[in-house]
Amino acid sequence: MAGGEPILVLEKITSGYGKFQILFDIDLVVPKGQVTVVVGPNGAGKTTLLNTIFGLATIHKGSVKYKGQDITGVPPYARAKMGMAYTLQLFNIFSTLTVRENLLLATYDLPEEEARKRMEEVFQLFPVLKERQSQRAGTLSGGEREMLAISISMLRKPELMLLDEPTAGLAPKLAKEVFEAIRQLGDQGYTIVLAEQNAKGALEIGDNAVLIAGGRVVARGRAQELLERKDLAKMYLGLEV
Amino acid sequence: MTISSQELESSLEEQEVILWTERVVKRFGGIVALDGVSVKLPRKKIVLLIGPNGSGKTTLVNVITGFLVPEEGRVYYMGRDITGFKPHIITRMGILRTFQIPKPFLNLTVLENLLVAQPPGSYESPYRALLSKRIWLSREKKNVEKAFEILKLLGLEGLWDQRATSLSGAGLKLLEVGRALMSDAKLIIMDEPAAGVNPAKAHEIFSTLQKLRDEKNLTFLVIEHRIDIAAPYADYAYAMHLGRIISEGVPQKVLNDRAVIESYIGA
Amino acid sequence: MVDVGLLIEQIISFIGVYLIVTLALNIKAGYTGIPDFGHAMFFAVGGIVVGNFVAHIAAYIAEKQGIPGVTLEGVLEDNAGTLAALNEQFFPNAPLISIALLVFSVVVAVVLGGLLGWLASLPALRLRGEYLAILLLAVSEALRIAATYTTQVMGDTPTVGLTVPNLFAWVGSPELASLAATIFTVLMALTAYILVERLYNSPAGRLFRAVRDEEDAAKALGKDVVIVRRDSMIIGSSLAALAGVVYAINPYLGGGSVAAISIYNRVFWTFWPWALMILGGMSSNRGVALAVGIVGIALVWPIRLYRSQVTEFLRVEQLGLDPDAFANALEFVFIGLLIILVLALRPSGVIPEPPSRTIEPSRRV
């Protein structure tokens, strides 16, 4: 796989929840400073893959290495402290808190000066959030919510950012905006793992890609290459090519 | 296994259809979840229902099983209009659904799980049970026979006295099927039988379904995301997108349909 | 010195009544999973039937017979005096009426307990889990307070309570009457045990447990979950009311008085049965019996009856502790620690829930 040095390596992961196994023998290398896209139909195991990386799923077999260190058994909050950030697909903001409080939470362990600086950066990327600072996050529109969710991750200046279907349920125009924002982040040097069902949209902005179906990796490579493959559609459904 | 689509479609005409829907419409607020859906489930067949998230699969199942009442359209089962029937009435008529995440009776043994599934009746009255065994004894004996027969069919007979908690993910899915059989269901609607199960086991589940189709004359409607595993076992397939049926036919044909593939991949 | 015979009777009586009341709870909470935190109110029904209804009937008959000092109104207005007169002059000479009243109280308590259980099953239509538990607790408390201060139920002196008619006075001496009451307790406990076991090992009991484990699945199989819950509440509650009768009649337990506080107390008749059920194993009748037995022997004997000997033996006073307080504490520590340890170490109880044995379990493939 092309790109920078690997920041995260998954080796022969079989994982799921409790007794249930969703992923089988997954190998994944995430290069630093690039956008790695995970695509696949629903039920393929994309969310479980991100949960596995963040320690929210049960690992049956295999190991997760982060910056060369085995973190297979590390609790999620400790992973967050190690520089990982995860934007969940659903319930990814605190809806009873104000927008500002949501953002504050992400910077609670930083010095005030630094926190303010980072918040300004966020407001530059998403000016609408600045206007809505004192509003309850629950009152935001769908697109604004996603922006807030991504901002929360961004504020932590994570070394590795996991995004789970940030465009789910968004109108095409909004989805496009969100994708563009992610590309911008990628250009700024963030390392991102983006799980998306919207394969076309995601592959267009990604650097690398893996396609999973039925809990297994079906294809991998440069995002652009995958996008151009004629048999993509069939692979996508996990069918024999 | 390979039936050409023409063959099947022509045979559909003659063959009995166990359940069909006619232009079912269901709205939630402003959203149209089902937009004139008509499906036919041929008797003794495994029918696959696919589609991306939010395409309306679960809503359709909820309408068929009586959990939702459609705004327009009808549901017919064995020639009878069952639109708007209460769920438990529909269950008693022989339509049973299993859960995506199996819901076994955890502290009951595998055998007990099946025995509970017998059709409801007066032999389950606690007051009579306090007075005498006679009210239920003979029936219970028959039920146990039947349950063991089913367990054998499912390959679970060795585990009959184990608690349901001790079963594997695939075992739990099969247990659900077993309960459905015990309840004398004729049409079993399964929600993602392969989810959370490793592929080898998933194939076992589907071949068990085929065996049941042939030996017990059952009809299956299967919602499944892992199309690669399910497709070879299905006799017929429907694909949904945005509340409509966008393709139907033998699985191979449906899976090669451009509209189906695009619905999955997105814009 | 310790009177061994008396001691055994006391222990047996304690075990007997707690066995019934805990088995009753086990039907509701153990088999069916209804978190009945209002169990005490059904127990109370039995007490009221004996202390109030039976006393009224007896007073009515006695007044007709012209027994001095007894009037129908006196049951509530001068409860102690009237009942003393009844117990001395009426019941010793009325064996048939006593037995009839005994049967009457059992039947009426079971019916009324069942009725109240049916009413209490209605909220279970809307609520589940802890919310239902709190609701039933609240209803039970409300009824307790309401009944306690309502003269028509508990007489003029709510804290003293109603004196219990001595339905075994015809047997002979007070010792013999107590013995008869103990035997009655044992008989009732055995009957209760046989009945709950019979229920457990039937398709009905199995269905109770299935509804508890996975309500949605039971519904999907066409079972009427509401009726299952209702039946469980009715049967469990009538059994609890029976325990109330047993308690009231047994002089070793109620002490001859259906004092409001001891009868309705949520600690002794809701929380304790819960604790005992969890110790023994929810849904496990044998476990419940074992737990009640062990706790009964361990508690009644050394802690309740012989606390002074125990504290003396442990040299509590030399340690500078107060023996009375120490003995009080013993009981609470005992049960409190047991609950937590069992929940942590053996969450399914001493004897875990067995499968139902409807037909011979030896059936193999």
Next chain:
Amino acid sequence: MVEAQSLFQALYYASVISLLSVGITLSYMTTRVFNFAHVRFAMVASYVAATALLACIKAAGITGDYEFREFIGGTLARTPMPFWTYAVVMIVAFIVGGLVAIAQFYLVLKPLQKRGATGLTLMISTLGFDFILVALLFLYMTMPFTRGLAGDVRSLIGRVDFASLKLDFLDVVIRTGTFTVRGVVVLGLVFTVVSIIGLYLLLTKTKLGVMMRSSIENPNLALVLGINVDRVFAITWFIAGAIAGLAGYMFLFGAVYLKPLTPTTPSDEIIVSVFAGAIVGGINSVPGSIGGGFLIGLVEKLFVPGILSPLVGVGIIKYDKVFSMLAVALTLLFLPQGLASLPQTKTFQRFVAKIRRRGGE
């Protein structure tokens, strides 16, 4: 007609209920458990605070009679106690309440949760913990060292008198015409208001508060953001317990309004009202439970004796708790999220709309 004095008494009682209700809510919101041991935290705090008070008396070198028998219109204390003793005692009550709560959280709830205990199991474990606390209180009454503190602690604690300590210069008896009120009552109210404001500020203005609220709303997301949710919950429990400790402090001065102190009273009697407050107000709402606690307290001690009893007869006063219990039952059945959720219900919104329309006409 409600007299000012009974109004204040009712408010005092309502404050205690409210302080305890809010703790029930906090612990339910974090661990999803109805904590039956919660009111006992207050008892424990009360006992330890009483001991601390005696220690203070020793330390301050006050000798002679401790005249604790001060009721309204009674004789004045012979030896006034310095103000700082009360402050010390309050802090002790606060901390002890919190520590007991933390102990329950780490020793009982966490281990059970780790073993996959359900809400009901946890609820029963709180009963078990409550029994243990009662036992400890029985023992505490007689510990040699507490006895050594003031000659005979046991008789002090066991006696009614101890539960009506005199509050030095703060305990002025205010009299204006027929209007009489003890300073301690006023103090109790001030106290409640201050702790409620404190809690409000904590929850809304501090980082810790935001962390608490976020962990309650969505523990998974909080975890993902690097918040150690367990620790935040433990802190929440400490706060819940500490507030209960404050209620326990108020027990010490409230014999007129509550029952005298024994290991089982007043907590066994008020626990039902405390639950009522938490549930009627809204088990998932902090402000709701504060309001609910006040409401229940005032219904029991003001509405029933002051308004209802003149109408239907004195007999009704004994039934005061029946009203609370019925309020619980009705709330659970028809508005399970309590009064705090009322504004969100459709009926309410329709009602408001109707009124608005009327107003417009």
